[in-house]
Amino acid sequence: MTRARVHPVLVTGATGRVGRAVVAQLLGAGLPVRALTRRPATAGLPATVEVVAGDLTVPESLDAALQGVGAVFLLWTAPPGTAPAIVERLASHRRRVVFLSSPHKTPHPFFQQPNPMARFHADVERLIAAAGLESTIIRPGMFASNAQFWWASAIRDGNVVRWPYGAAETAPIDERDIAAVAARALYEDGHTGGDYVLTGPESLSQAEQVSVIGAVLGRQIRFEELSPEEFRRETAGRWPGPVVDMLLAAWGATIGRPAFVTSTVAAVVGSPPRTFRQWVADHADAFR
Ligand SMILES: NC(=O)c1ccc[n+]([C@@H]2O[C@H](COP(=O)([O-])OP(=O)(O)OC[C@H]3O[C@@H](n4cnc5c(N)ncnc54)[C@H](OP(=O)(O)O)[C@@H]3O)[C@@H](O)[C@H]2O)c1
Numbered sequence: 001m002t003r004a005r006v007h008p009v010l011v012t013g014a015t016g017r018v019g020r021a022v023v024a025q026l027l028g029a030g031l032p033v034r035a036l037t038r039r040p041a042t043a044g045l046p047a048t049v050e051v052v053a054g055d056l057t058v059p060e061s062l063d064a065a066l067q068g069v070g071a072v073f074l075l076w077t078a079p080p081g082t083a084p085a086i087v088e089r090l091a092s093h094r095r096r097v098v099f100l101s102s103p104h105k106t107p108h109p110f111f112q113q114p115n116p117m118a119r120f121h122a123d124v125e126r127l128i129a130a131a132g133l134e135s136t137i138i139r140p141g142m143f144a145s146n147a148q149f150w151w152a153s154a155i156r157d158g159n160v161v162r163w164p165y166g167a168a169e170t171a172p173i174d175e176r177d178i179a180a181v182a183a184r185a186l187y188e189d190g191h192t193g194g195d196y197v198l199t200g201p202e203s204l205s206q207a208e209q210v211s212v213i214g215a216v217l218g219r220q221i222r223f224e225e226l227s228p229e230e231f232r233r234e235t236a237g238r239w240p241g242p243v244v245d246m247l248l249a250a251w252g253a254t255i256g257r258p259a260f261v262t263s264t265v266a267a268v269v270g271s272p273p274r275t276f277r278q279w280v281a282d283h284a285d286a287f288r
Contacts, residue, residue, distance in 0.1 A: 007068055007069055007071075008034040008050065008068065008069050008070065009026050009031055009033055009069065009071050009187070010069040010071070010073070011023050011033060011036065011072075012036045012072070012074055012075050013036075013073075013100075014037060014049075014051075015039075015044070018140075018143075018175050018178050018182070019075055020045070021175045021179030022073050024046075024176075025183035026186065026187065027046060029183060029187055031186075033049045033050065034051075035049050035052065037053065038054070038055050039053075052065045056076060056078040056086055057082050059082050059089055062086065063089070066095070069095065070095075070096065071187070072095050072097045074090070074098065074099045075100040083120075083123065091132060094133075095133060095134075096134040096135075097135050098136045098182050099125065099135060099137050100140070101122075101125060101137050101138065102117065103140075103141055103260070104118035104119075104121060104122060104139075105139075108254070108257070110141075110170070110251075110253060110254040110257075111260070112253070113246065113250045115249075136191045136192065137194070137195045138194075139195070139197045139198060140173050140198040141170065141171055141197070141199045141200075142172050143172065143178075144276055144279040147209060151163070155217070159219060159221050160222045160223075160224050161222070161223050162226050162230075163210075164226045164227065164228050164230070164231040165206060165225075165228075165248075165251035165255065166207035166210075166223050166225050167206075167256075169206075169254060169259040170206070170259045171199040171200045171201070171204070172204070172276045173265075173273060177198065177265045177274055178198055181196055181198055184269060185268075197260075197262050198262065198265055199260060200261075200273050200275070200276060201274075202275065203258040204259075212276055212277050213280050216277065216281050216284055228248045228252070231244070232244055
């Protein structure tokens with residue numbers, strides 16, 4: 001496969017977990033990168049990145065950002081209403097797009113529960129297909145970095161993680177591996193029409209993931225099982241209700257089954273995805 005573009009790649013979500021890693025991958029491959037953010041002053045991106053202001057909820061704010069770009073990494077955490085107008089703008093520039101979606105088509109119970117985020121992802125995919133964009137859809141499962149969001153403060157404060165569905169298995173994927181696939185799809189030919197379900201290399205229960213963190217830190221961390229109702233009460237007012245519902249439904253449905261694991265990262269990138277233990281070792285300070 002050949003490198004197809006010398007035009008800058010526009011990265012949306014560039015200040016987030018995956019987007020930052022996509023920026024790093026593209027810079028590493030020698031590509032010029034333009035990063036979209038609502039707050040350029042605090043973006044904290046490498047000096048070689050062209051940082052531009054833009055907001056996915058204000059479609060015209062992308063006009064300048066799209067000038068002269070060769071491909072777009074599209075990651076959407078904004079409210080959904082402007083997605084049709086944004087996709088229309090991408091198509092009017094005849095762009096290659098790599099869209100970060102989720103594995104909502106995968107016939108595993110974990111991915112087949114009621115999920116508003118997945119419904120939105122499916123809508124955006126339909127818009128992209130209808131607009132005739134050259135597209136690659138990447139579908140990561142559970143991010144390894146969720147462990148930091150979910151458990152780091154409890155582990156910093158003590159030796160107990162209180163959480164539901166300790167036996168629920170997932171295959172956490174390192175955001176750097178998601179980004180490595182996204183970057184290939186942005187700068188290599190041969191990925192148009194690609195539909196890539198991305199997972200980490202191994203199925204681990206949530207309780208096992210917590211014990212991996214303990215092993216890396218050299219501490220014994222206890223997993224204390226909460227009932228779904230207790231989890232709802234503990235997250236009330238702090239987490240959006242639909243997110244709690246989505247997670248509880250997915251964990252509950254997967255009990256008794258190993259996580260869905262693919263070899264797609266290795267097939268696209270040429271090396272296996274990082275283990276959860278590796279992710280923890282590289283982020284251990286967040287748990288100390
Ligand atoms: N967590 C998981 O396990 C998981 C699994 C599968 C798929 N996903 C998907 O992954 C995505 C989240 O990725 P992430 O964790 O890397 O995100 P993140 O760290 O939460 O970062 C969100 C990014 O979106 C940008 N953003 C937010 N609102 C925006 C707006 N109105 N206009 C332009 N940019 C906006 C932010 O940029 P600024 O603030 O700089 O503007 C930031 O860079 C979601 O689509 C989610 O559905 C997550």
